[in-house]
Amino acid sequence: MTFLSPWRLARLTVRPSEAGEHLAAATPEAHDVILRLVLPLSVVPPALAWIGGATFGWRLGGGEPLYIPAGGLALISLAYFVALVTGFVSTALVASWMAGTYGARREFGAHLAFVALVGMPAILASVAHLAPHAFVNMLLLIPALIWCLYLLYRCLPAALGTTPEQGILMASSVVAYVLVAFVSLLGITVVLWSGGIGPSLGV
Amino acid sequence: MNAVDLHRRLERHSGLLIFGILFVSAIGGLVQVLPSVLDDRLATPGPDVKPYGPVELTGRDIYIRESCGTCHSQQVRPLLAEVRRYGAFSRADEFAFDRPFLWGSKRTGPDLHRIGGRYSDVWHRLHLLDPRAVVPDSIMPAYPWLGERAADAEGDIQAKMRALRLLGHPYTDADIEAAPAALEGLTEVDALVAYLQGLGTSTGGDTR
Amino acid sequence: MPAGERYHDRVAGWLTGFAVLWSLLGMTAGVYIAAELVWPTIDFGQEWLSYGRLRNLHTNAVIFGFGVSALMATAFYSVQRTCHVPLFAPGLAWFVALAWQATLLAGGASLLAGWTGGKEYAELEWPIDIAIAVVWVCFAVVFFGTIARRRIQAIYVSNWFYGALIIVIAMLHIVNSLAIPVTWSKSYSLFAGAQDAIVQWWYGHNAVGFLLTGGFLGMLYYFLPKHADRPIWSYRLSIVAFWAFTYSYIWAGPHHLHYNAVPEWVQSLGMIMSLVLLAPSWATMVNGVMTVAGAWEKLRTDVALKFIVLSLAFYGLATFEGPMMSIKSVNVVSHFTDWTVGHVHSGALGWNALITFGTFYFLVPRLVGAELHSTRLANWHFWLALAGVMLYVLAMWGAGVSQGLLWLSLDEIGELSFSFKDIMASMAPYYALRLVAGVVFLSGAVLMAINLWMTVKGRVIVRVAPPAVAESAA
Numbered sequence: 095m096t097f098l099s100p101w102r103l104a105r106l107t108v109r110p111s112e113a114g115e116h117l118a119a120a121t122p123e124a125h126d127v128i129l130r131l132v133l134p135l136s137v138v139p140p141a142l143a144w145i146g147g148a149t150f151g152w153r154l155g156g157g158e159p160l161y162i163p164a165g166g167l168a169l170i171s172l173a174y175f176v177a178l179v180t181g182f183v184s185t186a187l188v189a190s191w192m193a194g195t196y197g198a199r200r201e202f203g204a205h206l207a208f209v210a211l212v213g214m215p216a217i218l219a220s221v222a223h224l225a226p227h228a229f230v231n232m233l234l235l236i237p238a239l240i241w242c243l244y245l246l247y248r249c250l251p252a253a254l255g256t257t258p259e260q261g262i263l264m265a266s267s268v269v270a271y272v273l274v275a276f277v278s279l280l281g282i283t284v285v286l287w288s289g290g291i292g293p294s295l296g297v
Numbered sequence: 298m299n300a301v302d303l304h305r306r307l308e309r310h311s312g313l314l315i316f317g318i319l320f321v322s323a324i325g326g327l328v329q330v331l332p333s334v335l336d337d338r339l340a341t342p343g344p345d346v347k348p349y350g351p352v353e354l355t356g357r358d359i360y361i362r363e364s365c366g367t368c369h370s371q372q373v374r375p376l377l378a379e380v381r382r383y384g385a386f387s388r389a390d391e392f393a394f395d396r397p398f399l400w401g402s403k404r405t406g407p408d409l410h411r412i413g414g415r416y417s418d419v420w421h422r423l424h425l426l427d428p429r430a431v432v433p434d435s436i437m438p439a440y441p442w443l444g445e446r447a448a449d450a451e452g453d454i455q456a457k458m459r460a461l462r463l464l465g466h467p468y469t470d471a472d473i474e475a476a477p478a479a480l481e482g483l484t485e486v487d488a489l490v491a492y493l494q495g496l497g498t499s500t501g502g503d504t505r
Numbered sequence: 506m507p508a509g510e511r512y513h514d515r516v517a518g519w520l521t522g523f524a525v526l527w528s529l530l531g532m533t534a535g536v537y538i539a540a541e542l543v544w545p546t547i548d549f550g551q552e553w554l555s556y557g558r559l560r561n562l563h564t565n566a567v568i569f570g571f572g573v574s575a576l577m578a579t580a581f582y583s584v585q586r587t588c589h590v591p592l593f594a595p596g597l598a599w600f601v602a603l604a605w606q607a608t609l610l611a612g613g614a615s616l617l618a619g620w621t622g623g624k625e626y627a628e629l630e631w632p633i634d635i636a637i638a639v640v641w642v643c644f645a646v647v648f649f650g651t652i653a654r655r656r657i658q659a660i661y662v663s664n665w666f667y668g669a670l671i672i673v674i675a676m677l678h679i680v681n682s683l684a685i686p687v688t689w690s691k692s693y694s695l696f697a698g699a700q701d702a703i704v705q706w707w708y709g710h711n712a713v714g715f716l717l718t719g720g721f722l723g724m725l726y727y728f729l730p731k732h733a734d735r736p737i738w739s740y741r742l743s744i745v746a747f748w749a750f751t752y753s754y755i756w757a758g759p760h761h762l763h764y765n766a767v768p769e770w771v772q773s774l775g776m777i778m779s780l781v782l783l784a785p786s787w788a789t790m791v792n793g794v795m796t797v798a799g800a801w802e803k804l805r806t807d808v809a810l811k812f813i814v815l816s817l818a819f820y821g822l823a824t825f826e827g828p829m830m831s832i833k834s835v836n837v838v839s840h841f842t843d844w845t846v847g848h849v850h851s852g853a854l855g856w857n858a859l860i861t862f863g864t865f866y867f868l869v870p871r872l873v874g875a876e877l878h879s880t881r882l883a884n885w886h887f888w889l890a891l892a893g894v895m896l897y898v899l900a901m902w903g904a905g906v907s908q909g910l911l912w913l914s915l916d917e918i919g920e921l922s923f924s925f926k927d928i929m930a931s932m933a934p935y936y937a938l939r940l941v942a943g944v945v946f947l948s949g950a951v952l953m954a955i956n957l958w959m960t961v962k963g964r965v966i967v968r969v970a971p972p973a974v975a976e977s978a979a
Contacts, residue, residue: 160922195798228903229934236899236938240892259804263797263814270818273851273898274825280906281829284838287910295913296378296921297837304744308660311652315672318665318751322673322715325755325778326680329771330707339699339767358691361623364557370841374764378913381921389766392698397623400702400765404841404908405542407925428545434930436545438556453688460687464695 097207098122098130107214110245114252117207127206128183135210136178139220140171146226153227166293177279181272185209188271189254189264196264198254208253215241243269343390346499348466349492351454351476352483356492358457359485360399363440370401371410371496384411384497391499394466406437411497421490440486448488449480511968512585513592518872518966520578520602521865525954527570527609528858532950534563536943542936553617561616561628567853568626568716570609575861576720577602577644580667582868583727584651587661589971593650601643608636620690624705626712627681631692634682641678645671656971662743666723669751673715681708699767706758714754717857718824722750722789725813728864729793732810733800742792749785753778760831763840772833779831786824793817808883812863815891819855823848838913843935844905847898854894854946862890862953869957874967878959886949886956893946897939904935 097103097116106113147167151159162170186205193200219238222231246268251261288297307314333339349357360366373379375386387410392398401408416424423430426444428437454476462468480488541547541556548554585592592598612633621628629637648671652660681704684692696704726743730736737743759767759775794817797810804810826848830839839845870877877883907928914922 195795196801228907228931232900232903232934232938236896239895239899243891243895257801259801262804262811263801266814266818267794269815270821273818273822277822277826277829277902280844280902281832281835284906284909285832285834288834288837288913293910294915294917295838295910296381296915296919297376297913301741301744304748305659308665309658311649311655311660314660314665314668315649318669318672319676321748321752322669322676322755324752326676326707329756329759329774330703333703333768333771334696334700336700336768340697361621362619363555364561364621364623364628366623367557367560372765374837374840376764376837376913378915378921381915382912382925387766389699392766395698396701397694397696398698398701398705399623400762402625402761402841402845404912406929408841432926434926436542436929436936438541438545438548439550440555441550442552451688453691456687457691457693460685460693463685464693464697 097211098126100131100134103131103211103214104218106211107218107241107245110248111252113211113245114249117204117211117249117253118255120204120207121201122203122207124203124206127203127210131210132179132182132206135213135217136175136182138217139178139223140174142220142223143174143226144168144171146224150224150226162293169292181275181279182206182209182213184275185268185272189268192264192267193254196256196260196267198250198256198260198264204254208249211249211253212242212246215239215245339389340393341390342393343388343499346391346393348394348461348468349495350472351458351479352448352488352491353495354457354461354492355448355454355480355485356488356490357399359443359489360492361397365409366399366401368403368405368437370404370408372400373408373410373497379408383408387497391497394461396461396464409493409496413494413496413498418490418494421493422486425486425489443486443489444484446485447480448483448485449477450485452477454480510591511970513595513598514582514585514872514969515966516592516595516598516602517578517582518869518961520574520581521869521872521957523602523606524571524574524578524861525865525957527566527574528861528950529947529954530613531563531566531571532943532947534559534566536940536947538563539936539940539943543933543940552619558617558619561621562613564626565609565616565628566613568712569612571861572716572720572857574605575864576667576670576716576724577605579724579727579864579868580648580670580720583663583723584648584667585971587664587727588651588655588657590651590654590656591971592647593654594647597643598647601640601647604636604640604643608633608640611636615690618690622682622684622692622694624681624694624701624709626709627678627705630690631682631684631686632689634678638675638678641671641675645675661727662737662740662747663723663725663727665747666719666726669747670715670720670723673711673719673751673755677708677711677715681705702762702765703759703767703771706761707755708758710758710761711755713852714757717852718754718786719750721857721860724860724864725789725793725817728867729796729813732807732813732863732867733796733803735796735800738792738795738799742788746785746788746792750782750789753782753785757782757831760836763831763833763836776831776833780828783824783828787821790817790821790824793820807867808877808880808887809863809866811884811887812859812866812890815887816856816859816863819851819859819894823852823856826851838909839905840909842905842908842912843901843932844909847901847905850901851894851898854890854897858946858950859890859894862886862950865953865957869960872966873961873964875960875964878956882952882956886952889945889949889952893942893949896942896945900935900938900942904932904939908932 144167151161153159186209190202190205215238219234222234247265250265251258288295307317373383373386380386425440427439428435455473458468458473538556538559612629620630683695686692756778759771760779763772911923911928916922
């Protein structure tokens with residue numbers, strides 16, 4: 095499949111109609127998508143976060159930069175990688191589980207490819223992690239997330255074979271799932287950290 | 298009659314439905330809230346917890362009027378980091394005379410329960426009249442009008458203390474008589490500073 | 506049945522208009538205080554513009570002005586149609602509508618003057634509290650009076666939720682507002698300290714539960730089937746969900762008091778029941794989603810339906826996040842932070858505002874028997890609303906989680922890693938983003954106000970007769 099490479103997929107993020115057509119015409123195997131798209135894409139943000147954190151240190155406000163010890167940084171990056179892979183795969187699983195309700199195609203591989211496309215802008219914007227400052231990250235990631243949402247609503251009908259109206263409904267359900275998954279991630283992170291797994295907290 | 302049948306009866310009879318809603322929604326309050334309201338241990342002041350004097354009471358009411366509790370909490374939680382940052386954690390017996398309670402639900406600014414005695418009166422006055430004079434990055438609003446108004450401008454301190462006495466605060470007649478004199482010559486910022494300086498200074502014992 | 510009988514819809518129309526005005530006022534106040542957290546000197550030394558005063562105006566205007574007016578409007582509109590009978594005591598209904606506005610205007614002015622009882626979402630002082638109680642009793646009389654005269658035997662599910670709104674809010678308001686008055690502008694709460702805290706959050710959480718959740722579920726259960734032109738997906742589910750909801754929500758209050766000076770058993774009970782609450786909340790969401798899923802073709806022609814669909818997504822988020830934040834080990838980090846603020850607004854903007862906007866886009870054209878003035882404007886509004894609420898929530902998640910973790914952070918020798926001041930200063934970009942979010946969301950609402958005004962301009966409320974059906978044994 096032509097789009098099963100991170101570079102081609104990145105180009106497609108700025109050509110939504112082409113992206114929709116490519117995905118509609120393809121029936122990728124799930125393992126192909128995971129090996130050639132999901133895993134490589136999920137490596138990028140954690141790697142950049144590791145480099146930025148180790149080289150420049152995290153900055154909060156006007157204080158001194160904070161250097162998390164190398165072991166801690168590696169652990170955070172590993173957890174970040176796992177979270178991203180889980181995010182991609184679980185979103186595709188939920189989407190294919192919902193497919194029947196919205197008249198969409200059911201192939202798991204197609205859903206994985208679509209989710210990879212939708213997440214691509216955020217992956218690209220994670221270059222902001224090289225500058226570990228909250229403000230810079232927000233400046234780049236927020237517009238990227240807006241683009242992700244745009245791709246979700248714009249390309250879903252073509253990519254997954256629904257009518258435009260079913261597409262809006264399904265996209266909204268995917269948004270609901272992603273929000274719930276993200277907030278769960280916040281909750282789990284917080285529980286782990288306050289339980290002692292992570293930087294020390296005085297609870 | 299199973300549950301669905303019971304419901305079908307309720308939905309055909311508005312009186313039963315109203316009663317059903319009231320009954321079901323009252324249970325939680327009866328189990329959780331009522332025992333707490335009747336539990337004297339939650340209302341008994343600690344050994345050295347006193348009702349607010351006229352100046353502190355005036356200051357507290359200014360704190361309420363300006364909604365300081367919107368940004369500042371008064372509740373140090375029993376967590377290691379919190380106790381390190383603010384001092385001893387807050388106990389129920391310290392709040393017996395707090396009407397209403399001012400524990401807050403947001404810390405845009407720091408917790409204030411143990412602020413008493415931490416900063417000088419001068420610091421507090423400067424800070425309240427213009428926060429950025431002492432904390433350049435502060436986003437707290439300035440309260441210049443507090444320095445311009447008399448503490449007893451409303452003239453209602455005796456009425457307030459009488460109302461609180463009705464609610465069980467142990468004020469004597471002498472206390473109430475002397476109240477206006479205590480406020481004479483003071484501005485609102487003086488009263489507020491007095492309130493802040495008294496916060497959390499009781500050491501108290503264990504009332505459990 | 507009298508030949509000339511018509512539904513009394515003018516009062517619902519006026520209440521809708523008032524609701525729109527309150528939404529603009531309340532959200533403008535919200536945007537202003539968000540700006541004050543970025544530029545603290547824009548109160549220009551004026552008391553009534555000060556953050557503390559404006560914040561109270563904001564919360565009261567959006568909840569009691571916008572929220573309640575919208576609930577009254579939709580309750581009056583829908584109760585007639587679900588009972589096939591015009592409003593009981595229409596004169597009293599007008600009194601309710603107008604007296605509510607007058608009460609809130611007086612209340613809003615009093616809040617700016619600093620007349621506050623100091624308890625969240627119950628700031629209004631005792632004279633206004635009494636006025637609220639009087640108007641509320643009249644609201645109950647009109648609503649339940651209409652139901653008592655119904656021509657359809659079974660009371661439809663939306664009316665159970667509106668009914669619960671009326672009954673439970675009355676109970677909560679009366680108990681939590683108990684106080685000894687001192688002057689017209691000042692009273693002291695009957696309860697003190699820890700006891701006051703427990704009563705306040707029994708009230709506060711259930712104001713959210715029965716006003717912001719339950720009442721708007723009433724709106725959902727009536728208007729969604731109308732939009733979709735299909736019945737609710739599962740009647741049985743709606744029964745179970747309603748009673749489980751009404752029972753369990755009440756217990757959840759103490760999750761506002763984790764690690765505070767209240768008994769351990771109260772906190773734990775609050776936490777457990779908050780988790781239990783997830784089930785009936787999501788049951789309703791599923792009911793809504795499945796109802797719409799079967800009617801997707803409607804989205805082609807019904808711009809309002811998009812708002813309802815999105816509101817269900819945020820309802821799902823907020824009712825998941827709430828129980829999650831009620832878990833003590835999450836709460837230890839989230840309490841007192843902006844995460845709570847983010848949670849509030851995902852519900853208030855994502856659920857309450859969006860479903861109300863969708864309902865108004867549906868209702869207003871029907872009230873005047875015309876088409877919505879501009880579908881394009883409404884579509885713009887949809888995207889602005891989505892962008893606004895997403896930005897808001899992301900900003901507050903960022904701020905809240907970092908605040909919470911940094912406040913608790915200790916270094917290798919057990920000392921605090923960061924000063925409060927430094928953590929506070931690092932919030933600035935999040936607060937700036939939140940301000941942008943608010944402006945975006947408000948601008949969408951302004952478009953709606955214009956659109957609805959153009960729809961009703963020069964028109965009158967259409968007079969509709971109840972159907973000539975015999976009493977059915979549905």
